[in-house]
Amino acid sequence: MTCAFTLEHYRDLLRAARAGGYRFAGFDRAPEAGDVILRHDVDLSLDAALAVAEVEAEQGAWSTWFLMTRSVFYNLASSEGERALARLRELGHRVAHHAVYPNVDLDERFDPVVAWHNPDPDYMHAEIPDAVNVMQPPFFVQGHYRSDSNQHWRSGCPHEELARGAFDWVQILTHPEIWAYDGDTMRESMESFLTAERAARLELMRHDRIDLS
Ligand SMILES: [Zn+2]
Ligand SMILES: [Zn+2]
Numbered sequence: 001m002t003c004a005f006t007l008e009h010y011r012d013l014l015r016a017a018r019a020g021g022y023r024f025a026g027f028d029r030a031p032e033a034g035d036v037i038l039r040h041d042v043d044l045s046l047d048a049a050l051a052v053a054e055v056e057a058e059q060g061a062w063s064t065w066f067l068m069t070r071s072v073f074y075n076l077a078s079s080e081g082e083r084a085l086a087r088l089r090e091l092g093h094r095v096a097h098h099a100v101y102p103n104v105d106l107d108e109r110f111d112p113v114v115a116w117h118n119p120d121p122d123y124m125h126a127e128i129p130d131a132v133n134v135m136q137p138p139f140f141v142q143g144h145y146r147s148d149s150n151q152h153w154r155s156g157c158p159h160e161e162l163a164r165g166a167f168d169w170v171q172i173l174t175h176p177e178i179w180a181y182d183g184d185t186m187r188e189s190m191e192s193f194l195t196a197e198r199a200a201r202l203e204l205m206r207h208d209r210i211d212l213s
Contacts, residue, residue, distance in 0.1 A: 003159065005179055007052070009159070011059060013157075013158070013162065017162045018059075019162075020165040022162065023036070024036055025169075026111075027132050031141075036167075036172065037172070038064065039171055039172065039174075041117065042068065042175075043068070044071075046081060047200065052179055053093055057092060064093070065096065066113075067081075067085070067110075069103075096110050097114050097115070098114075098115050100116075101120070106131060112131045112132065115134045116135070119135070125140065144171060145172075146171075146172045147172075148178055151178050
C-alpha cells in the first residue's frame, strides 16, 4: 500500500480505522478509548470538502467539518456554500467553525466547536468562551493527534497504526484539498486545484450571464 494523498488512500485510512476496531466520534464529549475523531479544516475548497465527505459516507464514516466564514477562497454565504452545508449535514457529518483570529462567528450553521485557522502559539490552546477549542485538552493531547499539514504527516501516515489499533484514541486532522486534488507535493496539488477552480469559475461566470463568446 502506498501512502499517497489520494481519495483511494483516504478510503484505506477509513478501512484501517474500522479494521482496528475504532468508532468515529466528534467533539461533543471527551474522547474515549477506541475513538477516531476525524477533523477537516476547509481552507480552500468546498468542492474538495464534498468529495471527501462523500467518500466517508460511502464507507459508513462521519467526521466534523470546520468551515470558514472569512475565507478569501470561498463564500459560505453563497448558494454554493449553503448547498455544501446542507449536503454535509445530509450525509451525517457535523459542521463546526474554522475561525480567523480573533473573530468567532458561531451561529446556527455551526455546532459550538472552533478550530482556529493558522493559529499563533499564544492563543492556539486558549479557552474560547461558549465553544470547544479542538486544540485544547481533552481533545488535543500529545500522542493522540495527527495532521496532514502541507501534505506531510509529521509522524508518518497513520493507516498502519489505525489498522492494528495502536492508538488508544486519536484526533486526525486532514485538509480535503490535499486528498481531492492530484499531486505528489503540496505545490502540485495546489496546481491541480487551480486547474479545477478555473473550470468551475468559468461555469459560474456563465451562470452570472457573463458573455464568454
Ligand atoms: Zn498510509
Ligand atoms: Zn485552516
